[in-house]
Structure formats: C-alpha cells, structure tokens
Amino acid sequence: MSVGIIILVVAVFAALGYVIGQRRALSLSASTGKKLHSLPGYYGQTVALFAAIPSLVVLVVWLFVQPAIIEGRVSGMIPDSAIPDGGARSLVMADVRRIADGLDAVLARGKLDESQLSAMRADQTNVRSLLAEVGVALGSEVPNEVFEAAKVYRLGSATGNAAMAVLVLALSAGLAFWSYRRIAPDLRARAISESFVKSLLIAASTVAILTTIGIVASLVFETYSFFKIYPASEFFFSTVWNPQFRGGSELGILPLLWGTFYISMVALIVAVPLGLMIAIYLAEYAGPTARSVVKPAIEVLAGIPTIVYGLFALVTLGPFLRDWVAQPLGVGTSSSSVLTAGIVMGIMIIPFVSSLSDDIINAVPQALRDGAYALGATKSETIKQVVLPAALPGIVGAILLAASRAIGETMIVVLGAGASAKLSLNPFEAMTTVTVKIVSQLTGDTEFASPETLVAFALGLTLFVLTLGLNVLALYIVRKYREQYE
Known part of the structure; x- marks a missing residue:
C-alpha cells in the first residue's frame, strides 16, 4: 500500500x-x-x-x-x-x-x-x-x-x-x-482539542529549528572532514582556485570571496539609489492611483525567475557592454563580466530595497513631518533632514537584506559573469562567486570523499556565516528602529 x-x-x-x-x-x-x-x-x-x-x-x-x-x-x-x-x-x-x-x-x-x-x-x-x-x-x-x-x-x-x-x-x-x-x-473536549493544536504548533516550530540545526551540522561535519585532508590555512589564505580531481588541487577561497563581494557591490550600487528613490517617490510624492500601479509593477521584478535574468544578461546586456563599452575602451573582450552580472542582479534586487524602504518611510510618524512643515521647511527639506534620518536604521536593514540576497545568487552569475576565479579590479573581466563553485564542485559522479568535492561544504559554511552575519545585523538594526517608534 x-x-x-x-x-x-x-x-x-x-x-x-x-x-x-x-x-x-x-x-x-x-x-x-x-x-x-x-x-x-x-x-x-x-x-x-x-x-x-x-x-x-x-x-x-x-x-x-x-x-x-x-x-x-x-x-x-x-x-x-x-x-x-x-x-x-x-x-x-x-x-x-x-x-x-x-x-x-x-x-x-x-x-x-x-x-x-x-x-x-x-x-x-x-x-x-x-x-x-x-x-x-x-x-x-x-x-x-x-x-x-x-x-x-x-x-x-x-x-x-x-x-x-x-x-x-x-x-x-x-x-x-x-x-x-x-x-x-x-x-473537556475543548481543552483536549486546543492542547492538540498547541502541540502541533510547537512541533512545527521544532521542525524548523531542527532543520536549521541539521543543515548547520551537515556543513560543519563535512567541513571538518575537508580540513582533515586539506590545510585550512591554504583554503582561507591562498589566492589560487584550481581544483584538479586527479590530485594537485589548489583550493583557495579568496578569489571566490572577491568575486562574490565585487559582483554584490556592483549590484548594490545599481539597486540602492534606484530603490531608495523609488521608495521616496512612492511614500512622499505619488498619489493613491500612481502608487497602486507603480508599486505592484516594480514588485513584479521580484517574481521573475533568476534564470530569466541570467538569459537577459547572457543574450542582451553582456554583448551590449562588450561591443559598445569594453572593446572600444580596450578593457575587455568577453560578454561575461562582473559588470554584466552586477547590473542584472541589481535590477533583480531593486524591489527588495524599494518595498522595504517604502514601508519603513511610511512608518515614520506624521508628526515629524508636520513639525518640520510648521518650522517652514519645504517638502524636499523635510524628506532630507527629517524623514530619511528617522528612517535610516530601517533603510540600512533593507540594504543588508538585499545584500544577503545578492550574495546567494547563482544563475545570474553563471550566465552573466562566467566561472573564472581570479583577483582583478577590472569590472569587464569574467569572475565567479562562492555559490557557483559550490554547484560546480558537486556536479557529476565524483568521489564524495575527495577534497575537491568536500570543499563545497567548506564554501557553503563560509557563505552561511557571511549571510547569517548580514541577516543578524539587518534584523538588529530593524528591531532597534521599531523600538524607537512603537
């Protein structure tokens, strides 16, 4: 059965x-x-x-x-x-x-x-x-x-x-x-029924906690197995990423961390100004009709599959930047680049910045605006000197959450930035990130006990620690902001 x-x-x-x-x-x-x-x-x-x-x-x-x-x-x-x-x-x-x-x-x-x-x-x-x-x-x-x-x-x-x-x-x-x-x-049937429901809710919470513990434990144990056969000092401080499944691998994480940081920074440079300006417009200038149309239209970006963004980077934006910017300036010849992946990823995370910032700006008490107007401040002066400073902790939290989303992205990087692990400042060169290499190291029928496969867990644990730190910092800032006005 x-x-x-x-x-x-x-x-x-x-x-x-x-x-x-x-x-x-x-x-x-x-x-x-x-x-x-x-x-x-x-x-x-x-x-x-x-x-x-x-x-x-x-x-x-x-x-x-x-x-x-x-x-x-x-x-x-x-x-x-x-x-x-x-x-x-x-x-x-x-x-x-x-x-x-x-x-x-x-x-x-x-x-x-x-x-x-x-x-x-x-x-x-x-x-x-x-x-x-x-x-x-x-x-x-x-x-x-x-x-x-x-x-x-x-x-x-x-x-x-x-x-x-x-x-x-x-x-x-x-x-x-x-x-x-x-x-x-x-x-006492009601008490029995409510006790069952309470137990179910506790069990659901326990499952979520145990799942998190299981994920972390699997990463820690496999990472420990990796460091038993590959030196941790070379992993964290080497500048060369060159896995060879037949031996002689160099598995330094620094090029991958640099690619992750570089692409994420380009994405934030694109997303933060645009998202913040959209949030200011929606919260302070847009009327109810415009807001009801513009905000859902922007949030549609968050619902587009990342593979579609990756194809856009591969087919449209990458060749455009190569033919019209990189080659004329003599700084690159590949359509896969940090700038390509960063711009497309920035477009993808705009809704994270704009929607969260919009809600945070709307949460600023109207009394602060009224006080500024009573002192003779214009609308733009009120926004710059009163509203944004009051909403700044929440906006920073929104930016950190968007950064966590950018750090964990894979498909856009694969199609837009390539898979080359290198340390370079040229944004028109192909680079890669930690998430891409996790996928590549676990792809195919490989010996699971080899360092070239186990390194994926060390990469995953490192990325987990980084994103967890960003999320904790973002939640701390947002909570501090909420406590200020609630």
Missing part, C-alpha cells in the same frame, strides 16, 4: 471520527439531560485528531527510519571487491536502489514471478537487458553481490511498507475508537 493511500485512509478515518464524535456527544447530552462542557464540534475534533495525528507521526518517523535500517543492512552485504576502482559505496547503493525499483516493475509487468526472482542470479541472467525493458538503465554489468543486495533491499522495503501500513491504520482506527468511547457530556 502506497503512502498516499495510507494518508487518504487516515484522512477518511479522521473525517468519519469527526462526524460520529459530534453525533455521539449530542445524543449523550439528549439522553442524559446533561449540558455539554464544550461545543459539539470539539468532541468531533477530539476523535478526528486522535485518529489522524498520532498515526501520521508514526508514518513520518517510519519513513525516515526504515530506509536507514535497510540500507545499513544491505550495505554490509556488498564486499569491497564489488565496488569499482575509484568508485564509492554510496554510488553502488544508488545502483542497488535502482535495481530494486526495476525488479518491482518487472514483477508488476508479469515478466517474472517471485520464485523465478528468488532463483535468479546476476551471473546467470542478463540483468541489464531485463531492467532496460522497464526503463532502468545501468552503465555496466551487475555483480552478483550487488544483485543479491538489491533483492534483499526490495524484500526489506516491501516487508517494511506492509508493516507500516498495518501499524499506521491499526493505530488510527484504534485511537479513533478509544476517543469515541471516551466521549461524555462532562469531557
């Missing part, structure tokens, strides 16, 4: 529990003459929540735990001799999962039965041809140990899924019946 069907059955149990629970509460109240402690709907909610929540929690936990247990068991069945030279056990396990899925498809199509599958051996049957018929392509012959592991994996998954279905559905039905039998006029 698939997970979707299990969830659907549990949802049906919960819906039926809500209806019969509500009806039982009303019938008991009528037969005993006692007034219900809570509204009838709360009694139905109690049955529905007991029918759905515990069983779904068990389902989620089972889906996480079962693959780890099965893969741990199956991985031990594969000897080192079955792992290709230069390969990794994780890649062999990926083949095991694909073969297991293919065997399920073969059985579903009736090409084999269970007894034939149990007797089949990889060295006696062309497994690749059999799996190719159901759309599973393997790059090489399948060792018999891997094939046997795939059969065990398939059997374990099938057994685990069946046990999961039985347990989840039995738990759902059993708790629904138990909560149904507990219904009585004096049952």
Whole structure:
C-alpha cells in the first residue's frame, strides 16, 4: 500500500471520527439531560485528531527510519571487491536502489514471478537487458553481490511498507475508537482539542529549528572532514582556485570571496539609489492611483525567475557592454563580466530595497513631518533632514537584506559573469562567486570523499556565516528602529 493511500485512509478515518464524535456527544447530552462542557464540534475534533495525528507521526518517523535500517543492512552485504576502482559505496547503493525499483516493475509487468526472482542470479541472467525493458538503465554489468543486495533491499522495503501500513491504520482506527468511547457530556473536549493544536504548533516550530540545526551540522561535519585532508590555512589564505580531481588541487577561497563581494557591490550600487528613490517617490510624492500601479509593477521584478535574468544578461546586456563599452575602451573582450552580472542582479534586487524602504518611510510618524512643515521647511527639506534620518536604521536593514540576497545568487552569475576565479579590479573581466563553485564542485559522479568535492561544504559554511552575519545585523538594526517608534 502506497503512502498516499495510507494518508487518504487516515484522512477518511479522521473525517468519519469527526462526524460520529459530534453525533455521539449530542445524543449523550439528549439522553442524559446533561449540558455539554464544550461545543459539539470539539468532541468531533477530539476523535478526528486522535485518529489522524498520532498515526501520521508514526508514518513520518517510519519513513525516515526504515530506509536507514535497510540500507545499513544491505550495505554490509556488498564486499569491497564489488565496488569499482575509484568508485564509492554510496554510488553502488544508488545502483542497488535502482535495481530494486526495476525488479518491482518487472514483477508488476508479469515478466517474472517471485520464485523465478528468488532463483535468479546476476551471473546467470542478463540483468541489464531485463531492467532496460522497464526503463532502468545501468552503465555496466551487475555483480552478483550487488544483485543479491538489491533483492534483499526490495524484500526489506516491501516487508517494511506492509508493516507500516498495518501499524499506521491499526493505530488510527484504534485511537479513533478509544476517543469515541471516551466521549461524555462532562469531557473537556475543548481543552483536549486546543492542547492538540498547541502541540502541533510547537512541533512545527521544532521542525524548523531542527532543520536549521541539521543543515548547520551537515556543513560543519563535512567541513571538518575537508580540513582533515586539506590545510585550512591554504583554503582561507591562498589566492589560487584550481581544483584538479586527479590530485594537485589548489583550493583557495579568496578569489571566490572577491568575486562574490565585487559582483554584490556592483549590484548594490545599481539597486540602492534606484530603490531608495523609488521608495521616496512612492511614500512622499505619488498619489493613491500612481502608487497602486507603480508599486505592484516594480514588485513584479521580484517574481521573475533568476534564470530569466541570467538569459537577459547572457543574450542582451553582456554583448551590449562588450561591443559598445569594453572593446572600444580596450578593457575587455568577453560578454561575461562582473559588470554584466552586477547590473542584472541589481535590477533583480531593486524591489527588495524599494518595498522595504517604502514601508519603513511610511512608518515614520506624521508628526515629524508636520513639525518640520510648521518650522517652514519645504517638502524636499523635510524628506532630507527629517524623514530619511528617522528612517535610516530601517533603510540600512533593507540594504543588508538585499545584500544577503545578492550574495546567494547563482544563475545570474553563471550566465552573466562566467566561472573564472581570479583577483582583478577590472569590472569587464569574467569572475565567479562562492555559490557557483559550490554547484560546480558537486556536479557529476565524483568521489564524495575527495577534497575537491568536500570543499563545497567548506564554501557553503563560509557563505552561511557571511549571510547569517548580514541577516543578524539587518534584523538588529530593524528591531532597534521599531523600538524607537512603537
């Protein structure tokens, strides 16, 4: 039974529990003459929540735990001799999962039965041809140990899924019946229902926190593995980025940090003045009609996919800057450059600056403006000397949030700035950023334990620390601003 069907059955149990629970509460109240402690709907909610929540929690936990247990068991069945030279056990396990899925498809199509599958051996049957018929392509012959592991994996998954279905559905039905039998006029159904909802909210918050902890932990552990095989001093202070997957790599982060900083600064130089002027116009000069049209039109920029911005940089802006600026001045010959990516990225983050700054300027108390007007200040003088200084902390926070967005951008840099890691002041040269190299180092079937792959986690952790610092600084400034006027 698939997970979707299990969830659907549990949802049906919960819906039926809500209806019969509500009806039982009303019938008991009528037969005993006692007034219900809570509204009838709360009694139905109690049955529905007991029918759905515990069983779904068990389902989620089972889906996480079962693959780890099965893969741990199956991985031990594969000897080192079955792992290709230069390969990794994780890649062999990926083949095991694909073969297991293919065997399920073969059985579903009736090409084999269970007894034939149990007797089949990889060295006696062309497994690749059999799996190719159901759309599973393997790059090489399948060792018999891997094939046997795939059969065990398939059997374990099938057994685990069946046990999961039985347990989840039995738990759902059993708790629904138990909560149904507990219904009585004096049952504090509202308190039970609200406790469930409170627990759900706490669980949702915990999931978000645990996800963040998991992300940071994975980055820290893999970065530690990287620094065990590559010197941290060379990583942080070397000026050369030259990964060689066959050895002899130089993995200095400084060229990548410089490219990230340079492109982000160009983007901010474009976005901050334009975004701030747009915000001032919308907050202080535009009428209601103009504001209702201009602000949504500008915010559309934030909804355009970044790949579209990248194509614009690659096809339109890059060749224009090369043909009309760089080549006539003799400062560059490539359409991929820091200036190309920075300008397009600046256009993309204009809404971040303009919308946040507009809201912040509107939050400045009108009494400050009225006081300036009463002293004889003009509108422009009021904006320059009263409104902007009062809104400055919030505007700085908006700029820092936009900077965080620019630092994490990938597609625009790939298409607009190229992939060359270098230290240069020429904005018409191709450069790259940390995010681009994270993608490139993890692309393809590479040995996961090599420094050229693990360096992606060190790059990610460095970028995480930088963006986290910017976000914390931005939130601190915005909070300080809010406390000033609330």
